[in-house]
Amino acid sequence: MKNRVVVTGLGVCAPNGVGLGTFRESLVQAKSGITHYEDLQKLKFSCQVAGKPNINTVNLNEYFSKVQLRGLDSSGLIYGVLAGVDAWKDAQLVKSNDTNPDWDSGIVFGTGILGVDKFRDSIYKLDKGDVRRLGSTSVIQTMASGISAYLGGILGLGNQVTTNSSACTTGTEAILMGFERIQSGKAKRMLVGSCSDSGPYVWGGFDAMRILPRKFNETPDKASRPMSATAAGFVPGSGAGALVLESLESALARGVKIYAEVLGGAINSGGQRAGGSMTAPNNAAVQRCIQEAIANAGIDAEAIDAINGHLTATTKDTTEIENWCQALNRRGDEFPYVNSFKSHFGHCLAAAGSIESVAAVLQLEQHQLFANLNCEDVHPDILKLVSNDKIPRETLNFPAKIIAKASFGFGDVNACLILSKYQDSL
Structure with missing residues (x-):
């Protein structure tokens, strides 16, 4: 066990x-x-x-x-x-x-x-x-x-x-x-x-x-x-x-407070092949990382209520959303809520994943999803993939049970973490 x-x-x-x-x-x-x-x-x-x-x-x-x-x-x-x-x-x-x-x-x-x-x-x-x-x-x-x-x-x-x-x-x-x-x-x-x-x-x-x-x-x-x-x-x-x-x-x-449970996750690299490079991701590797994280956590893709993406405010944002769609096989109204905390404090480089994971855990604890700032004009290519109301512009009261948090870094390296509201029995 x-x-x-x-x-x-x-x-x-x-x-x-x-x-x-x-x-x-x-x-x-x-x-x-x-x-x-x-x-x-x-x-x-x-x-x-x-x-x-x-x-x-x-x-x-x-x-x-x-x-x-x-x-x-x-x-x-x-x-x-x-x-x-x-x-x-x-x-x-x-x-x-x-x-x-x-x-x-x-x-x-x-x-x-x-x-x-x-x-x-x-x-x-x-x-x-x-x-x-x-x-x-x-x-x-x-x-x-x-x-x-x-x-x-x-x-x-x-x-x-x-x-x-x-x-x-x-x-x-x-x-x-x-x-x-x-x-x-x-x-x-x-x-x-x-x-x-x-x-x-x-x-x-x-x-x-x-x-x-x-x-x-x-x-x-x-x-x-x-x-x-x-x-x-x-x-x-x-x-x-x-x-x-x-x-x-x-x-x-x-007898201490439990904020959340870590169900699992995955780490991989795109090998800087098939479109991947020092600064760009191999899309197949990103999708594979997400899917392996879901399998490792022992859940179905449909169970994910919200995504906290890497989403850095570059031209790769649309590509990332497309990769989530492909990995989860979910689009439009079926796509989970999605946000990026980089709109709140920037891209904290090596610290990004940990600071954003703290915020993701707080979302589970608070029964809230925090806003995407400066996203009044969602990119039209993203709106072709995800319903507008799945991108919160203000703090949303929502009792998410499972959140996926991902980071994609220079060198074509990927990590996806699956966090859950703690339950006494699974």
């Missing part, structure tokens, strides 16, 4: 809200977290709007020791620790004692690029011959696994502690990796999620590719327009999302 896996803790550090309560309220009220940044304007970015968590009011002493705070200059690492520690507390879990680690709990926490600002500072010091001034934290703040190492040490976890990286698919992949470890009985609890650095050194490459919107610098809250006919590219974002996954047996024994 495979273990059932449930979500018992949530944490988030997002452009539209730092902390679960603020994040939830912003989603319900359809409040955008995308703003204009003067530093992008000074650097002559074509796109000068972005999504960046506001951590100015956060007391970092509640998350880091004084030693850890010395020279701390990695935004992604900070976001990840805030979200991860908050999720652990939300699950009513505590740090293990100073003698023994918690052997039953582990971490899969992903990132794309970590510590860009710290790395830049280190390069300048090295170029000046000031190697001794690098300090003792430059390595751990710039290595990819720095985020899982920090969280593992702060919480004292003794099961697998690792970092994954698969571009925009990272966060959703991390959830599935943790899910599989618990399902197989190798761990009781896994802290899963992902984080992404903020700032021009992360976003500059995308601006150079000319895939970011350039006409909304005066109206930043209108810039991210998934599924819209006037979509002009994705808005870059940053932050972190975290979930505590736990075996149902452990959660029931502890």
